[in-house]
Amino acid sequence: MTTIRDVAHKLHLSITTVSRALDGYDDVAAETRERVIAAARDLGYVPSRAARQLRRKRAEAIGFILPTWQPRFSDPFFAELIAGLGDEAASQHFDLLVASAAPGLEEKNAYQRWVQSRRVDGIILARTRLDDWRARFLADLHFPFVAYGRTRLPEDIYPHIGVDGLAGVRTLVAHLVERGHQRIGFVGAPDDLTFQADRLAGYVEGLAAASLGISEELVVEGNLTREGGYRAGQQLLALPQPPSAIIGINDLTAIGVMRAARERGLVVGRDVAVAGFDGVEEAAHSDPPLTTMNHPTYDLARQAVRMLLALVSGEPPVVTRILVQPELIVRASTGLTGE
Amino acid sequence: MTTIRDVAHKLHLSITTVSRALDGYDDVAAETRERVIAAARDLGYVPSRAARQLRRKRAEAIGFILPTWQPRFSDPFFAELIAGLGDEAASQHFDLLVASAAPGLEEKNAYQRWVQSRRVDGIILARTRLDDWRARFLADLHFPFVAYGRTRLPEDIYPHIGVDGLAGVRTLVAHLVERGHQRIGFVGAPDDLTFQADRLAGYVEGLAAASLGISEELVVEGNLTREGGYRAGQQLLALPQPPSAIIGINDLTAIGVMRAARERGLVVGRDVAVAGFDGVEEAAHSDPPLTTMNHPTYDLARQAVRMLLALVSGEPPVVTRILVQPELIVRASTGLTGE
């Protein structure tokens, strides 16, 4: 491996000058700088990241920990998120470290290791919970982080970027009401997740706006997977008075609900309406295609990284809380007539 | 941030002793070691990763570069793969670095940076191509890597772990033949991908085994996405003599094909049979559920990391080439009678 001294030696320069030439300082002659750059290229010199980190006290990396519940998980949301995080980080010459940990002790250790060994300069949080110890932990240490999705500690005091789940589901309810539905079910997620609270609130507000009462039995809990949606859908459709429309808290859940409906011999879009949330690609190719609230995960991930890196480099506090509005995409799952 | 000197100072020991105590050397008294460990815990000491890397000349990290073609991509395969890589790496105290790059110059730069700046100790390759410059590049530099999927340079000389695509598709063809199909289509991927070659070969062998001829028009190229499968399906089904069964090179492709069939008014599983490959969760929840060849991506990812880390630490060359057999899962998409 060629080091900076090799370059310096070849040119009969000091390593100081080589370092400064490559870093673009203006106290090195233009001609010298060119020679240095040429030599570095010839020798294939790339600075040792470890040495640089040690000296600069910066990891030039950000971290993201996948919250995996089961070992075999595959949520398209995260693939897109990671691609966005990685691309934006790379464009600013940062690396992205990824780990996965089931919520609990293992997770806590993972965060601690990264923070205390200064392995990363900042962290992206996803799937935030209402009372999120991760946010508190990082904030207490004044460690830079950006949450994808809101936290509610004690208000939205942490930098975050998210999708307006409340407004989104309200829109969805309004859409269903407009199509004549009065009994609308909701398949949610565990209560501690922030976006469950938000989206459920949107459901409640949406019903209220249409002067519809809310009945307990129509709100059931899934686990954000197709399988969870499937079971929740079975449960809802087996009610004495089943709903005529069901909203899944995310697209995967809705897709599971559709399967449950099919198995009961119902035609989705005619006998029962189903809608999701997120706008994953799968939703466009399901049978029937799924009505959903779309939002640009990839772009939001990039924005989150931009916010984070601004924090890391201590730039003036730009906008630190972003809430984007999702967009309704109407497809056949909420009415075949609609196509 | 507390450093090793803080610990040493507190205990009136040298940093050497602290270092060796924590690293488990046997030349430190048991009682001393305990005091060191306790003090380290109390002070919240975690070694600086950068300093350690610099000294040990090891990054204690492995890298993976997502081959992303479009910016917005979401392939469930990669989410599962990354989870597996991350978990196994973490269990051996390694970090996982993830980047994403479109094949081409950008990709090449990404690999070079990581290798030359010794940012990672080893690399996992996925979506290998027949003549894969990445494999050649890394092998030339004697840089440790493991390919997920075979390479064909010049034979399978590189360490890799993969799924037997040839046998898998052969099984699929046999299954379809058994169900009475004579005209079987195949929606593949770009030619340079290894697993396209393997799986296509399986298709050819499968037909030969059933004494069926192969007709050019039944083999079309997709791009591994639902959208690509959709277009390829339209093409196949619009033929004067359309196939009665179609194999998608992966599940996403097959799901796109099913959508194309539905749009032509065909009932998948009755009018036309469709089968996929990979066993993603989505395949179990599609309409109809998709017949597929299943393989344990998550576990294979973990095995790949184990191989890689063995290579990195220069352990005796254990088994370095693994080919696992996928398992046929028959679902309604290849015959409603089957359920």
Added chain:
DNA sequence: GCCGGCGCCCAAAACGTTTTGGAAGACAAT
């Protein structure tokens, strides 16, 4: 009483950068 071996500890060198605080020379102004 001497020697070898063992158990425990440590000083100092290294790892490859970046940064600090000048130094040397050229030139201009006084």
Added chain:
DNA sequence: ATTGTCTTCCAAAACGTTTTGGGCGCCGGC
């Protein structure tokens, strides 16, 4: 001739570890 100002370069000190090559007592065997 002196002083000051630029421009261009550099030696040396960090950064926080790990590792090398011992040192110092103590004990047992001769």
